[in-house]
Amino acid sequence: MAQSPEQALAAFSPGLPFVVAYSGGADSTALLLACAQRWPGQVRAVHIHHGLQAAADEFERHCQALCQQMKVPLAVRRVQAGNAPGQSPEDAARKARYSALAEAVNTEWPEVRDIALAQHADDQVETLLIALSRGAGLPGLASMPAHWQRLGLHWHRPLLAVPGAVLRQWLTTQGQAWIEDPSNTCTQFTRNRIRAQVLPALAEALPAFRDTFARSAGHAAQAQEVLNEVAEQDLALIGVPPRIAALQLLSRPRQALVLRHWLRIQHATTPSTAQLHELLDQVAACTTRGHRLHLKVGQGFVRREGACLLWHAS
Known part of the structure; x- marks a missing residue:
């Protein structure tokens, strides 16, 4: 069932003080305001200035005016994210944003270890539909996690059960x-x-659909956690770097699972x-010492060196 911002934050227990990623849009404004009301004096904000459009200065x-009004300390960081070959501009911008935050x-x-992000129920559905359109596996179908650790910090999405319309109505x-971002109406973007x-x-x-899709994403996330445990166990058996002979003892699906895990x-x-x-076909063909292997994989290459597989960047 769709939640209100207050209901969503009732189940949110960040370490205090904590930071809200604040863009100035409706979603992050609702998150910042609701958090500041629930934890007065304990909220900080970070605004990422992408410089991708003329309205960025506005x-x-x-953001500065609202944070000053609410007495919320604000830090601003400017990023210019360039995408690498094979990387989408959106992915490059997202990585740059996380690093800047x-x-x-x-x-x-x-002293802060927790960051709250404002993605909501509609964002979660959009992420799932994009994953389906790309033929994604379980990691993609699991969509966005509510909590994870990265760059030494705890990241949270406390509004994943709140529809975007509810956030705007509450505001x-x-x-x-x-602020309405003009790019939100550009149909050039799939989302x-x-x-x-x-x-x-x-x-x-x-x-x-928001509740049922979220339930499916949760099932996918749970199944992926189990597969991650299996992959971790298999990686411990085949070693790092992976030993080809040990890898060949696994079934092809488990080879795929452990190789994805190793690369990630x-x-x-x-x-x-x-x-x-x-890569799996080449691993199966490695039956002689002289069999060479050098393949483009991800953002680099996998090659055979002796009895093992090695990966190196492009």
Whole structure:
């Protein structure tokens, strides 16, 4: 069942003080205001100035004015994220944003260990639909986690059960204005097309879709946790770097699982489905010492060196 901001925050227990990532849009404004009301004097804010559009300076001024009014300390960081070959601009911007948030927290308030982000129920549905459209596996279908650790910090999404419309309605009752990002209406982006065209149709055909989709994402996340445990156990058996002979003793699905895990955990890269299938075929063909292996995998290459597989960046 859809929650109100107050209900969502009742189940949120961050370490105090904590930081809210604040863009100036409706979602982060609702999160910042609700958190400041629930934990007065314990909230800090970080605004990321991307410089991607002319309105970015206006966003910053709006955020500074509201934080000054609410007596919430604000740090601003400017980022210019360039995407690497094979990386989407959105992914590059997201990574740059997380790095800038972590840097701001560690520099301005080193005692803070928790950061709250404002993604909500509609964002979760959009993420799931995008994953389905790309043929994603369980990690993609699990969508966005409510809590995780990264860069030495605890990250939280306390509003994942709150629809975006509810956040805007709540802000209106509070008499609080927000900034509308002009890029939110640009249908060039898949997420915006889903928001404008797909979600209204789902609401009419399947009124409870936010709850049921969230439940499916939760099931996928739980199943992925089990697979991660299996992959960790298999990686301990085949070693790091992976020994080819030990890898060949596993079934092909478990080889795929442990290789994805190795590449993600050890090298922060993810193979495409085609790359992984080719790697598995080459592993199966490694029956002689002279068999060479050198394949493009993720953002680098996997090669055979003696009895093991090694990965190196492009």
